[in-house]
Amino acid sequence: MVTINLKFDKSAAQVLHPTGASININKDIWDFYTKQLLPLFTTAGDDGNYANTAQCDLQCLQALSRRIHYGKFVAEVKFRDSPEEYSTAIHAQDGDTLMKLLTFKNVEEMVKRRVEKKAMVFGQEVTLNNVGDNETYKIDPSIVSRLYDEWVMPLTKLVQVEYLLRRLD
Numbered sequence: 001m002v003t004i005n006l007k008f009d010k011s012a013a014q015v016l017h018p019t020g021a022s023i024n025i026n027k028d029i030w031d032f033y034t035k036q037l038l039p040l041f042t043t044a045g046d047d048g049n050y051a052n053t054a055q056c057d058l059q060c061l062q063a064l065s066r067r068i069h070y071g072k073f074v075a076e077v078k079f080r081d082s083p084e085e086y087s088t089a090i091h092a093q094d095g096d097t098l099m100k101l102l103t104f105k106n107v108e109e110m111v112k113r114r115v116e117k118k119a120m121v122f123g124q125e126v127t128l129n130n131v132g133d134n135e136t137y138k139i140d141p142s143i144v145s146r147l148y149d150e151w152v153m154p155l156t157k158l159v160q161v162e163y164l165l166r167r168l169d
């Protein structure tokens, strides 16, 4: 059982429809993180750094969970922008149409390029004599782009669909 709690302050929570609180996909996040993402940038073996590793895993999982569950707020904004359009699909409980309505491929492409660039800029090894080595990064920037393409954005959209399906309850 994965229990990573998100703490939104009270005023933020009131922006959402109350049933939004019941949406929690931390189990899916745990699964892709441990089974698919970690093997992309770790090597098998035991370096003995258990405490540091656990702390870093926890930070990553919390950051991912927060980012993905923010989809509730994005969905609320989208609903308020076009209530009629979304309501028709919600009344029909049509998740596929909701998914189409809330998807913006051009934005997704921009996000992927931006996170890859960020991983290049902030993931450089900086030494005194050599500020920034363009060849060596702490994490392969293309994996960061893939992380968003294959898991972060799809799961953010899943949260949005789940939220919208219950938005008129």
Ligand SMILES: O=C(O)C(=O)C[C@]1(C(=O)O)C=C[C@@H](O)C=C1
Pocket: 074, 102, 103, 104, 105, 107, 108, 111, 152, 153, 154, 156, 157
């Ligand atoms: O920007 C939006 O409209 C979002 O819903 C966020 C997001 C994302 O996760 O970054 C998700 C779906 C869209 O297709 C584009 C981007």
